[in-house]
Amino acid sequence: MRPVATVAIVLIATVMGTQFPAWGQVVAPNPNVPITSRGPLTPLGWYGFGSIACAAVSPMIGTIVLGREMTLSKVNRMALSCFLGPVGWLLGPLLFPDPVVTATPPPPENPPPRGPRQARGRHIDIPPRGVTAFVPNEILFEVEDGTLGPYLNVVARRLQLALLETQSFTLTGRTLQRWRIDGRNSVRTTLRGILPFSRIAAAQPNFLYKFGQAQPPAAAGSASQSEPSAAQYVVPKLHLVEAHRITNGDDVLVAVIDSKIDSSHPDLAGVIADQYDALGTPAPAHMHGTGMAGAIAAHSRLIGVAPKVKLLAVRAFSGDKDSAQGTTFNILKGLDWAASKNARIVNMSFAGPADPMFRDMLAKAHGRGIVLIAAVGNAGPRSPPLYPAADPDVIGVTATDAEDRLLPQANRGPQVAVAAPGVQVLEPAPEGGYQITTGTSVAAAHASGVAALLLARDPKLTPDEVRHDLIGSARAIPGAKRDVGAGVIDALAAVNSGKK
Numbered sequence: 001m002r003p004v005a006t007v008a009i010v011l012i013a014t015v016m017g018t019q020f021p022a023w024g025q026v027v028a029p030n031p032n033v034p035i036t037s038r039g040p041l042t043p044l045g046w047y048g049f050g051s052i053a054c055a056a057v058s059p060m061i062g063t064i065v066l067g068r069e070m071t072l073s074k075v076n077r078m079a080l081s082c083f084l085g086p087v088g089w090l091l092g093p094l095l096f097p098d099p100v101v102t103a104t105p106p107p108p109e110n111p112p113p114r115g116p117r118q119a120r121g122r123h124i125d126i127p128p129r130g131v132t133a134f135v136p137n138e139i140l141f142e143v144e145d146g147t148l149g150p151y152l153n154v155v156a157r158r159l160q161l162a163l164l165e166t167q168s169f170t171l172t173g174r175t176l177q178r179w180r181i182d183g184r185n186s187v188r189t190t191l192r193g194i195l196p197f198s199r200i201a202a203a204q205p206n207f208l209y210k211f212g213q214a215q216p217p218a219a220a221g222s223a224s225q226s227e228p229s230a231a232q233y234v235v236p237k238l239h240l241v242e243a244h245r246i247t248n249g250d251d252v253l254v255a256v257i258d259s260k261i262d263s264s265h266p267d268l269a270g271v272i273a274d275q276y277d278a279l280g281t282p283a284p285a286h287m288h289g290t291g292m293a294g295a296i297a298a299h300s301r302l303i304g305v306a307p308k309v310k311l312l313a314v315r316a317f318s319g320d321k322d323s324a325q326g327t328t329f330n331i332l333k334g335l336d337w338a339a340s341k342n343a344r345i346v347n348m349s350f351a352g353p354a355d356p357m358f359r360d361m362l363a364k365a366h367g368r369g370i371v372l373i374a375a376v377g378n379a380g381p382r383s384p385p386l387y388p389a390a391d392p393d394v395i396g397v398t399a400t401d402a403e404d405r406l407l408p409q410a411n412r413g414p415q416v417a418v419a420a421p422g423v424q425v426l427e428p429a430p431e432g433g434y435q436i437t438t439g440t441s442v443a444a445a446h447a448s449g450v451a452a453l454l455l456a457r458d459p460k461l462t463p464d465e466v467r468h469d470l471i472g473s474a475r476a477i478p479g480a481k482r483d484v485g486a487g488v489i490d491a492l493a494a495v496n497s498g499k500k
Contacts, residue, residue, distance in 0.1 A: 212375030249306025259286030305449025351377030
């Protein structure tokens, strides 16, 4: 617009020069020369002066109104309209047409092979700053069908990645890849770097999950070891003796996704139907996995909730004692395997962040008729909801003590469906021992046992019907619904409420 303003100033000066005296000249007055004065400005002068002023000012006004600088062709058309009026409106588009802009595609920075490209449905999950529960140097992603090796080589080179493993999942029909970040980029930066690669349909961190234990398990004392059943307040609390007169959960397949279970423990003898190790590395039996299995199926010195079920032991967690962790990728492998073995119930005594890939598999498992039960977690009443318990297809379980008081460390919220005994509970431990454990972990295992009794009573129950029966038969206790859910589960009331 600067050239137009310059031309306008020159035209104004020219018109004024033709209409007014040369005031800029300084000469001595000559008394012998008569002084004459010019008349008023002629109509032509007013027309020229007004047109030039219009041409100079109107682009400025247009820029203010539009909120952006006007193009040169629009400025020229506006100036022509100021000089010629309506005639300028007609001639302007012909003399000063808008330029034709041709989009030039950028040079191919990524030289992927040609093929079908997914324009919609991509999900690149970049966690917010507050979320840190993921493997710091790994990401997971899914590529479109037909994506060839050269494309992935470009991705790996640009983002400094190394492929660790690829796994196809039957339950979801997806093939996921686990990559290691070899450069200095963070997980978030690497996920942002994936955005331009349109053949990557989904990407996210490899999230971490921890067990729902409020405190490390403690070895049971000698008195408990000599007569462990005396310390089992769970038995009368859930009316297990009476419920077992009706059903013991005979042959219901319950998958326990956890740490390694001691299958040689006397209280678990004969209940392990099959085992799967998602990590594929040697490891000793772990306190947590052994304890959760015992809460469901103990049948020697202890009384489990469903002592005649068959367990599918899935090792997806590794680490010592309470420091054990599981990753998205290993949990997905375990859940997919459990579904392939026709598990009716999956016990998940762990908690962690929201996880899109995990959520997708949970939805598919629920659709297959698998009952999903999880611990709500022990991060405290101010914690945001933890997963998988907060997933709508999962039954979230909190923990109470022998007096029906809520575990103070338990998470709260609408994800709490029911409560179950989970404070100072006696359970099996590796190498034939016993332990005292506290947390929403063991509470979830007790709920899984009651669900097994329901399915043994009526194998046709759907996951939603099992949820309905657990909630409907729970015994009300003091506390808000977001704290204790519908109340404490009751095995006898549940099996009596189920379909006959």
